[in-house]
Amino acid sequence: MRHSRLTLWLLGGFTLLVYAYKILPVFVVVALAFNPPEFGSFPIVGFTTRWFGGLLDNPAVVTAVKTSLRLAVATAAIATVLGVAAAYALVRYPFRGRAAVQLLLTMPILVPHLIVGVGLLLAFRILGLSRSFTLMLLGHVALTMPFVILTTQHRLQAIPLYLEEASRTLGANGWQTFREVTLPLAAPAIVTGFVFAFMSSFDEVTATLFWRPANFDTVPIYVLSELQNSVSQELNALAAALVGFSVGVPVLTMLLLHLWTSRRRRPARAPEATPAWQPATEGDAR
């Protein structure tokens, strides 16, 4: 099908509008956060970082940041350990019911967080458990483990089985083989999974609202509850910081991973150019 020039322009314009609609508010928040006046409003009259400085003096914000980091780090750590183990089992062992386990473990990525949130809360009610940090942690692990499983699984499938077999014939047992061969080769994918898990735990709001104990705020939940009062400059600054963090961490991770893997792949010296069938020793034996 051929599009007329007009339809192409319309399509392009509409696409731009959609992106603008989604992204402009983010820019507005970030721009306002650096604006000196007390009440977050246009026009932009100058540049200041004092609203960010003010955040550090607000104990509620500091507590929320600490909570969020504690939760996200613990979530990512647990989700990574369990997720890597699950991915390894799913890729390397053809056990009965593998497809069902795969579906069950990766389902939370497909189900709306509202449903996961309510579901887990109900399950704990029935078991007679009250809301706690542990409950929240468990919930976050369930929500974020699919990221680790999927990235790791994908990578593991590309690691040939014979490398692990070679390692075992050389005298490394199952665990040593995993540590020395599988883990280093899968490391970039595992790091990616960890960061994914960390970020999605850090940003999670919907399900967390159901799980958190009273007066237990993560950063996004603090922002949400403060919004009900008013839009202050401090809140704009916090939101801007959140945006920076949410974009910065993954971008930085990708950059570092890229540097790491490309350094490992790039030949330090060019491979020998001599025809392969010549005895390889002559000349350059030292």
Next chain:
Amino acid sequence: MSAPAAVEMRRVSRHYGSVAAVDDLDLTIAEGEFVALLGSSGCGKTTTLRMMAGLEQPSSGDIVVKGRRVNDVPVHARNVGMVFQNHALFPHRTAFENIAFGLKYRKVPKPEIARRVARALEVVRLPHVADRLPSQLSGGQQQRIAVARAIVIEPDLLLFDEPLSALDAGLRDELRVELKRIQKSLGITTVFVTHDQQEALSMADRIVVMHGGRKRQEGTPEDIYRAPNSEFVMRFFGRVNSLPGTVTSAGGGTMQVALAEGVSLPVPGDAAPGTKLSLLLRAERLRLVPDDGTPALRGHVTGVDYLGMMVRYDVACGGETFQAIQPAEDAVLPIGTPVALSLRGEDLVLS
């Protein structure tokens, strides 16, 4: 009593579902021996090798190393060196680290590791590539490093699974000679899997021909080539002609067999006069000679395949086509040339 064999497989079978990949295999390999497992694709060579390594469990039967049953010994405790078809070097480790890998798990002290790795690199003639990653080595170098990694642990048993099949022809010949030299100089008991009869003939002390998970024949390369115990084994080592004949007289282990066109030859064997036989003859044992009028099988050339050192002819003779491989020292006969076929009774094998 003689020392126990380096490896014994006693009535070993391995089933995958209803498929018997290896079927009731008996195999004894002596200390220091180089045995080739030879067979076409899917005959169970790899499965046999993997069971020796411990990477696969037999469905039944015992695997015995130096008199000790090892069925339940895990791979990492078996002390086997294995070289895979695709080298299987660890891509994130340098050549040095790859070779040192097995020594680490044998609690060899660091300075000694360095010494032994250096020696292994000398053995495979690559002392200068220690610091390179596998991706910085050529295919042949990678395979040599894989060999160094397997021999440096001084294994009880060295296993090769078609280690040369991924290399180009020239390199394959060179490495073939090299592997043989290394194996002999170190005296490591070796099992070498291949589907290439040339490789098996030139390298092995003993060849085991497999088919359908079973052993069809075993013996020295010469035995197997000279005295195949079946048409199957004979055909595995080259092109074979089959000639019909009739026994006219017999006695004393030799019988007179009449072929077509009044040709009659003494052939080893005993069968009652009048018996119809099918005789097998290798293409390289059938000679094309000028027609001098004496009784002979006659025909004319219908196909020529010039191979450099050799020429392979198709010759139509009666209703059949025979194949003859001749040294290419004379001028190549053009298609249509009338020829006589010369053959010797002792080269004929009963099918």
